[in-house]
Amino acid sequence: MKKQILMGINGDESVAYATKQVNPDVVAAYPITPQTIIVEKYSEYVADGEVDTEFVAVESEHSALSSCVGAAAAGARAFTATASAGLALMWEILYIASGLRLPIVMAVANRALSGPLNIHSDHGDSMGARDSGWIQIYCENGQEVYDACLEAWRMGEHLDVQLPVMVCLDGFTLSHTMENVLTLQDEVVKAFVGEREFIEVEGHAGKTEFRLNPEVPLTMGPVDLQDYYFEHKLQQVEAMDHALNVIPEVDAAYEKISGRSYGLLHSYMMEDAEVALLGLGSTMGTVRYVVDELRKEGVKAGLVKMRVYRPFPSEALIEALGETPVLGVLDKAISFGSPGGPLFEDVVTTFFDEAERPLIADYIHGLGGRDASPKLLRGIFESLLEIKEKGNVSHKVNYVGVRTEVR
C-alpha cells in the first residue's frame, strides 16, 4: 500500500482531482448542474498548467461526447462529465462511443430529468443510458468517486473490454458534499493507469492498432447492414461479459496500492440476514446506518450495494444474497409503464430461475432529490419484515416517501 494524502473535497472535486492525476489527452465538456464543478475545477488545472490536457470547451454535451469520440478514435485518452439533460442530449453518441469500442471515461452527477425541471439527484438520467453499452459504476461516497475515476480507465481500456465507462455520483448528495477523501500520489496514479493500449485489428490496408492511423488507414463507423450489424453487437455483449472478470482484477490491483477494493457489489451483514435492501449510490450509506440500528434491536437486517450496474453481476448477486428470504430493491428511477423500477426488473430476472429465491419488492424512492431518511428506510425494512411474516408480497412496487402513497 502506498502513502496517501487526506483531502477535504466534494464529489465533483474528487472527479476532477482524480482526472487531473490521470491527465488525459483530451477533456471536452459542457457545464450543467450539478456536474459544473468538475469542468470548472478542471479548467483551473489547465489554466494553472497543472495538466497539459487539451481542454475543449464545447458548445453542447452532444459535441462534448462527439469530441471525445473523435479524440479517442485518434488514439487519445478522452474524458467528459455531464448530468441529466446533458446526458439525454448525448444519447445518440453514447451508443456510438460503445459501438465504436472507445474507452472514454465520463462522470455523471446524477440528476432528475425534466420536466418539470429539477436539479437534484435521482437515477432517471443514467438509468436511461443503461442499455447504451457503457459500463456503469455507482458510487456511495466521495472516496468511491475518487477511486472509481482512477479504476475506470483500466476497466474500459482493458484489451478484452474496450468499452466506455460511466462513473455515477448522486448530484448534490455527493457532487457538492465535502468529505474526507484519501488520495494517492501522482506518480502512483500514473503507474496504475499507465498508457492507453490498443487492440490489433486486420484492416483493409493490413494489420494496425485499432485507431485512426495515418499510416495504416482504417474505416471506423461504417454502414453495417443486415449481414454484419448483429455480430458486431454480439461482440459488445462479449465485451460486457469480459468486463465482469476484468473489473474485479482491476479492483484487486487497485487494492494493492490503496488498500481499498469494492468488487462488483458489496454485502453488509448478509451472512444471516432475514431481510435485506439492495440499491445503488449514496442511499446505501444511510441504509448501512439503519442496518446497524436494526441489528442493535435484534433485527437481522443486511444490505447489498450494487457498485457495478452494467454489466449486471447476476452471479455475484445470487451469491451475496445467499439464503436471505426477503429482498427489498431501492430504485431511484421510474421506468414508466413497466412492471417495476429498472433495478427491480434486473434483480427479479436474476432470481427467476433460482430454486431458492427470495420474495422481492420494489421501493421507488428519492426522486428529484427527495431525502431518503433513516426513518423512511426503517419503514421499508418494516415492510420487508411484514412480507417475511406473511410469506408473500402484496405490493410488488411501492412508491415511498410520497405525499400520496401509490401502491
Place this chain on the structure above:
Amino acid sequence: MSRMTLREAAGKPDGLAQGHRLCAGCGESIIVRMVLKATRGPTIVTSATGCLEVATSIFPYTSWNLPWIHTAFENAAANASGIEAAYRAMRRRGKGPLAKYETLDVIAIAGDGGTYDIGLQALSGALERGHDFTYVLLDNEAYMNTGIQRSGGTPFAASTTTSPAGKVIPGKREWKKPIDEIVIAHGVPYVATLSAAWPMDVMQKASRAMEAEGPAFLHAIVPCTRGWRFSTEKTIEISRLAVQTCLFPLYECRLEGGRPVYELSPPSLGIARRPETKKPVEEYLSEQGRFRHLFRPERRDDLLGSIQDGVDLRWEILLEKAGL
C-alpha cells in the same frame, strides 16, 4: 503545395477509391477526390451521415484509403474538434500515436443538411474555438440520402419532397441560407467556394485550406442527378453553369488584419470584368427537373424574374465586398 500541377495531382494516389456506390454522375466523389489530392501528408477524415458516408463504407468494404471515421449526422465538426485536440495534446506532450507528425490534415466532410441545419451548432462551436481543420461542405441543396427533402441550403423555388411544387405553392418559398457569410462572420482564416468544373481551382483552394492555421471552410456546389433531375453526363456542365450564371460565384475570403478580404476566383472574376458574359439564370434552371414547374405547364415569369433579381442582388453585394 499551393501551386500543385495537374501532373502532380494526377500522380497522387486517390484518398477515395473507385468502386463506391455513389450514383453515376454524383458530384460528391469528384469534389472529394480533388480535395484529398491537396492533403499535405498524414490525414484523418471524418464524415457526417449522408450519401457519401453510406455509399463509401458499406461493411466489409470501404473506399477510403485514408483513416476515416463516421459517427453521426450533426457532429462532423465536433468529431474533427476531438481529433484535432488529440493531435494537439500529443504534439505538445511528444507522446501518443500522432505525436510524431509535423502536420496532420484533419478534414470534416458534411452535406448541406449536416451543415446548414442539424450540424450548424457543432460547426459554429468548432469555428469559434478555432480548431485547425478543414470543413468541406458538399452542397447538393437538399437531404438527398433520405430522398430529396428540403434543407436550409435548398434554393428558392426548387421542388423537393418536402417543398413540392404543388397547385398552390410552387416549390421552396425561402432562399438559401447564407452559410458562407455565417462562417465568415466567425472570423475564420479561410473560406472558399468550389465547383468541379474548375478542378485546379478546387485543388488549389483545398491546399490553401489545409495550410491555413485554424478553421478553413470549403463550400462546394455538388449537383445531384436524382434530386436535381438531370441526366448523369451533365454534372460538370451544371457545376459550370452555376458559376457562369452567378448563382454560385467562385471566390475566396481570407482574414487579413482581422478583416475579411474577398477575392473572386478567375471564372467569376472574368464575369465581373465582362458583365456581358454573365449568363441568365434560366440557362441553369431549365436544365433541371427540380425547376421544371417554372417552365411548364406554363412559364412562370414572375418566379423566374424573382430568382434573377435575387441572384443579381447577391452578385452585386459580393462584387462590393470584393471591391469591384
